[in-house]
Amino acid sequence: MLRSIINRLFGMLVVMAIVVTIVFVIVRVTPGDPAAVMLGPEASAADIAALRTKLGLDGSILEQFGRYVFGVVQGDFGQSIFLNQPVTQALAQRAEPTFFLTIFSLLIATIIALPVGILSAYWRGSIFDQVATTVAMFAASVPSFWLGLLLMQFFAVKLGWFDTSGYGGPGASLGNRLNHLVLPALALGLVSSALITRFTRASMLDVLNDDYVRTARSKGMSEWRVVLKHAFKNALIPILTVLGLTAALLISGAVVTETVFGLPGVGNLVVSAVLRRDYPIIQGALLVIAGLYVLVNFGIDMLYLLVDPRVRY
Template sequence: MRVHYVIRRLAASCLTVLIVATIVFIILRLIPGDPAQLIVGIEAPVERVQEVRVLLKLDRPLAFQYLSWLGEICQGDFGISLRSQEPVLSMLFRRIHVTFWLAAFAMLIAMLIAFPLGLAAALRPWSWVDLFSLTTAQVGLAVPSFWLGILLMLLFSVHLKWFPLLGYIEFSKSPAEWLHHLLLPAFALGLIRAAVLTRMIRIAMLDELHKEYVIVARAKGINEWRVILHHVLRNALLPVITIAGLQLGELFGGAIIIEQIFGLPGIGRLLLNAISGRDFPVVQGGVVLLAIMFTGLNLLIDVMYGALNPKVSLQS
């Protein structure tokens, strides 16, 4: 893989984070009214309002505010929470592992569902297996994750009592309970991604199965499963890897509602509380951190794709 391919992707990722940070900064300052007054409340004394204005540097020109905040972000200083008076970065790092593992388990569940269904559907096109996978995928796409999460909670937590209703247990305290608290919300998040991946795997496999190299391999008498696993599946995985990477990145944002429903102390729930509490430094820092995670993951996927398919790195 050529070095300039990685450098260009890295530059594009940095530009993406910069754009996201700029948009967040502008949107928060376009909110009608005085941001300091919104934060402390209408009935707060003038001295408190002015104190918050100075803390957020709202008394300085907008360009200075932006450049100063951007410089602090580049140095790893995400500011101080207006509510808890804690460093924003410390608050985010205490919760990031919850969101990460929730997204990771959701993606694992999605792949465990999608690969068997997609592979079976492609090998038996328009059979009952194919129709079942297509129907399941369509249902998964139509069902919102938050609605599915509520249904799963009512069934498995309230009625069957197989899973805990709310809350979270740290891995260090009890690995079994930690996993027990994450499985149900992970399934609610992963089902929709499984639907997308199932259709993608089916399409990619069908496309590869009709190519000439497969016909030649079969004509030579090579074992069918060897052709499928060593040749067809390997080539079909290239577009699937890209989609899976994007899906995993979206899980970090999609986890916000699921964390709120299941009472998980992740970044998503922290952001919701910060928005309702008008804790702007936490909102800004959380969105930027999620953007860094998302673009970093996409960068990793791009590098993997370029390694698996050298033509991409040569053409880019």
């Protein structure tokens, strides 16, 4: 087990090293001078030269890469051009809305998908199964931003239950801030639940007819215990995989949803940085999102060891 953990940690370091290299190269292969692109066509030569020095673009490629890697290792992703503050500080200030939005969306998706997927597999071929499968296929094809606009129009504009956008004022309470997250979390959670439902159903169908399930029934165990304790537990591996992938996708996929609902999260910050060509922010966000992907996958791998002891060997 220890060897497995060490191998995964080493794999995480390799992946992050590749990501750091790719992020570094992206800016350097941008057509034209990155500093001139950031400042625009009206910038003077002195301004461009000053920005090149500030970004560390005045040295050789190896020198630039060495400085960049050294800064990343220390947690220094550079200075935002337009916000005039460290990238880590800018990301930290926008992390709360994105964090809560991701957690709530995943919670909504899980609460919907797991029961529906289990019942759909248990009642295979029934009307419930057909309706659940159809709805899941439809939900998977619906863009989250379009669903968000529909929810906003009905629940916020028509019924007035929620605010249409924003995250509350500077002195807003936690309850008020969470109230702003209900609609975007529903939009992301409903769309994400489709994939989890289909994976849960497929995984349960693979195990419901296995010998150990029939043996458990023949021993007189209650049906709910057979389904949940024996069948569902052994179907958890692929379900955990899709839950981990969904969580990682929600972190990076909240960009459009945050923009639609005007949430001051990391996604909205990235959109603004792209429009302004604020490359340090874009680079920092890419590294953070990639790091979260890696951490989520590592956490799922560790859950494998707890759920199925066979994975340890």
